[in-house]
Amino acid sequence: MKSRQQKKYFFIVLLFSLLGLYNQCVPQATNKSKVKTNIEEPLNTNTTGSTGDNGGNGGNGNIDVKALSVQAFSTTTHNITKLRCATCHGSFQQPLHAVPDATQAHDAIVDQNKVDFNNIAQSRMVQKVRNDNHNCWSNCQADSIVIEDSIQDWKAERDRLIAEAGGTVTGDDGGNGGNPSYPNQTSESQVLGVEIANNNSDDGNIVMKAETAMLGTPMVSGNESGINFFWTPDQNGSLYQNNDRAAGTAYLNFAVSQSNQYKVYAKVNAPNGSDNSFHVRVTQNNFPVTNFFEWHIDVTNGFEWRELTHTSNTAEVAFFLAGNNTYTLEVKTREDGTKMSDIVMTGDPNFDPSTYSTAVKTTLTYDISQIVGVQGVKFKIDFEEYDMYSYKFSNPRIETTTVNVYVKNIKLIMNGNYNPQNATYTLVDTVATPLNGVLSSSALIALKDQGLDYDKVSFSFEILQVQ
Ligand SMILES: [Ca+2]
Ligand SMILES: [Ca+2]
Incomplete structure (x- = not known):
């Protein structure tokens, strides 16, 4: 029997599906944040107060800074959100910054750090429209x-009101000013989405996602049941030669750290004998590194993994x-009609x-030399986006060359707060050595807080000292 929570979740998904038919309000990223909020509701209560008015509460005696901020907001940004964003963010779409209630709309922005008063141009609310072209109403730049x-x-209005009330603005947007402090805390990571983009780890397998491909027409991107892919839509049953300029092409850049013989696997959808082939090659600076492989794919049932082969003899390929x-x-x-997703x-000859x-x-990677008092000591942990709602952390380790x-x-x-649900590594009690710095073999699955575009993580250690 379905639990009440599951039913609620199902209803939300259904609601979003229906709404998605009518407007553009339901991009993936926001869809998940809606669901996340429902899951995490009980957890957020302790953070709301601490982030408060971006740390602006300190030292203002009995002046209610937040009330003044709401008052200022109601005559400024709130007018814009009510006018331009209410269709989505005024009713069902998190963050609810366009609802009629000024306090609720204000808190939706401030508590989720969508605005940075120290660097207004860098505020997520601005960037979302300027860089992500998020539901602009005319020209995104404008x-x-x-x-x-x-x-x-x-x-300006908020500061004026505060001054009028006899206060001064202190610790304006100190970010974590209101957050609790933890012992032996590392610096914060960058926003996790940036960490992923900048620092793709190489475990010998190189992953390429269809959605990162640069596409030349008639190759276009698509999404089915959450699977991103590219394809040339099946139109005239066309069959292109590898030198045909009319053929669509997907370009995926990748970096190789280790010299090796490489094989290629891809998740493909090749439903029948006329929609089941690609030409594939590797280039470097536009010069071919391999010839074209003519990949005839064994027909699939939906998206399935297949290994790259050559010609209708399906000869094995390694280069x-x-x-x-x-x-x-x-x-x-x-x-045309053949689809490709992850590659x-x-x-690894035994790759599965x-x-x-x-x-x-x-x-x-966190430099912890300051904490332990020895140069060159680092704390490292692997990270990935686990699913729509959570992150996976694994293989925490200390890199040390000279000391235990x-x-x-x-x-x-x-984002400055410890969630007791993420307790996996609180059990760690070990000595890392230059030969073995592994701290735990367990993985930690942590619920997303605000998503890859916002979340930053740091780590705290009850004890972290040279032995
Ligand atoms: Ca076809
Ligand atoms: Ca075929």
Whole structure:
């Protein structure tokens, strides 16, 4: 029997599906934040107060800074959101910054750090429109300026009201000013989405996601049941030669750290004998590194993993790539109607795609020399986006070349706060040595707080000292 929570979740998904038919309000990222909020509701109660007015409460005696901020907001940015964003963010779409109630709309922005009063241009509310072209109402650049100006007015008016009430603004947007402090805390990571983009770890398998491909028409992107792919839509049953300029091409850049013989696997949808082939090759600076492989794919049932082969004989393909180089994988349409999703290039002869997670992984690295008092000591932990709602952390380790380090009770701090649900590494009680710095073999699955575009993490250690 379904629990009440499951029914509620199902209803939300259904609601979003229906709404998605009528408007553009339901991009993936926001959809998940809606669901996340429902899951996490009980957890947020302790953070609301601490982030408060971006740390602006300190030292103002009995002046209610937040009330003044709401008052200022109601005559500035709130007018814009009510006018331009209410269709979605005024009713069902988190953050609810366009609802009629000024306090609720204000808190939706402030408590989720959508505005940075110290750097208004960098505020998520501005960036979302300026860089992400998020539901602009006219020209995205112009619209982002309207939002930016309104936030400037909001801040100026708020500060004026505070001054009028006899206070001063202190610790304005000190970020974590109101957050609790934790022992032996590392610096914060960058926003996790940036960490992933900058620091793709290489475990010998190179993952390429369809959604990162640069596409030349008639190759286009698509999404089915959450699976991103590219394809040339099946139109005239066309069959293209590999030198046909009319064929669509997907270009995927990748970096190789280790020299090796590489094989290629891809998750493909090849439903029948006329929709089941690609041309594939590797290039470097537009020069071919391999010839084109003519990949005839065994017909699939939906998306399935297949290994790249050559010609209708399906000869096995492996090719040498030199390490410390960047390359491009070119996937060219042969038969239209064939779809390609995730791709893995592997130097592992025993690679098994069915058990491999194509989530893009990265390693978070923290310099902890200041904490332990010895130069060159680092704390590292692998990170990936686990699913729509959660992150996965694994393989926490200390990198030390000269000293042993005693490590006890590690806490994951997300956006300045520790969530007791993320207690996996609090059990750590071990000594890391230059030969073996592994701290735990367990993985920690942590609920997202505000998503890849916002969340930053640091770590705290009850004990972290040279032994
Ligand atoms: Ca076809
Ligand atoms: Ca065929």
